Amino acid sequence: EAGVAQSPRYKIIEKRQSVAFWCNPISGHATLYWYQQILGQGPKLLIQFQNNGVVDDSQLPKDRFSAERLKGVDSTLKIQPAKLEDSAVYLCASSPLATYEQYFGPGTRLTVT
Amino acid sequence: AQSVTQLDSHVSVSEGTPVLLRCNYSSSYSPSLFWYVQHPNKGLQLLLKYTSAATLVKGINGFEAEFKKSETSFHLTKPSAHMSDAAEYFCVVMNTGFQKLVFGTGTRLLVSP
Numbered sequence: 125e126a127g128v129a130q131s132p133r134y135k136i137i138e139k140r141q142s143v144a145f146w147c148n149p150i151s152g153h154a155t156l157y158w159y160q161q162i163l164g165q166g167p168k169l170l171i172q173f174q175n176n177g178v179v180d181d182s183q184l185p186k187d188r189f190s191a192e193r194l195k196g197v198d199s200t201l202k203i204q205p206a207k208l209e210d211s212a213v214y215l216c217a218s219s220p221l222a223t224y225e226q227y228f229g230p231g232t233r234l235t236v237t
Numbered sequence: 238a239q240s241v242t243q244l245d246s247h248v249s250v251s252e253g254t255p256v257l258l259r260c261n262y263s264s265s266y267s268p269s270l271f272w273y274v275q276h277p278n279k280g281l282q283l284l285l286k287y288t289s290a291a292t293l294v295k296g297i298n299g300f301e302a303e304f305k306k307s308e309t310s311f312h313l314t315k316p317s318a319h320m321s322d323a324a325e326y327f328c329v330v331m332n333t334g335f336q337k338l339v340f341g342t343g344t345r346l347l348v349s350p
Contacts, residue, residue: 127280128280155336164342164343165342165343166327166329166340166341166342166343167281167327167338167340168340169337169338169339172336172337180337215280215281217281219336223336224269224271224286224288224331224336225283225286226283226336226338227280228280228281228282229280230278230279230280231280
């Protein structure tokens with residue numbers, strides 16, 4: 125079974141630029157998550173989708189971050205404009221409905237200079 | 238709100254000696270608790286989970302954890318460390334309702350020959 129795919133793996137941008145990350149979850153997984161992991165910290169949930177609807181986006185900085193899940197499958201996370209403090213690893217995870225285990229992708233490491 | 242506290246940011250052991258990674262949780266009701274492992278440049282992987290069944294939980298790669306309600310602890314142990322165990326370990330609690338994971342700050346396990 126193919127795992128969660130993310131791209132790009134690394135991205136370097138200057139502050140105030142925009143950036144987008146892509147995630148392809150495991151086939152058939154209804155729930156998709158985006159996490160932000162700042163160096164030295166545990167991952168923090170940014171947004172959770174169930175199919176193509178948003179379940180929880182309470183910790184998403186909506187003035188600069190946006191996310192969508194196309195047709196309930198792939199998802200993109202965008203930052204516009206980026207700030208220095210957005211430097212982090214952005215993790216995507218997916219899970220089947222009503223299960224505990226989340227399957228994580230390798231992440232995208234963003235550096236904002 | 239539910240939370241977890243990992244008591245050590247770094248733990249160093251020698252190969253073949255026991256491993257103990259400590260985690261305390263805070264919850265107003267019976268929690269679901271997990272341990273995840275993160276190897277460099279790899280996605281997070283579930284080691285084991287506690288979901289109110291047996292208090293001693295066995296996971297992959299010889300790891301196990303014991304849920305102790307009286308001590309509000311969920312420490313991770315392994316009888317004999319292997320070099321391949323060197324990684325970052327996260328204690329995680331799940332908020333009920335929407336499968337939301339709340340991560341601790343992580344413990345880096347270092348294994349020396």
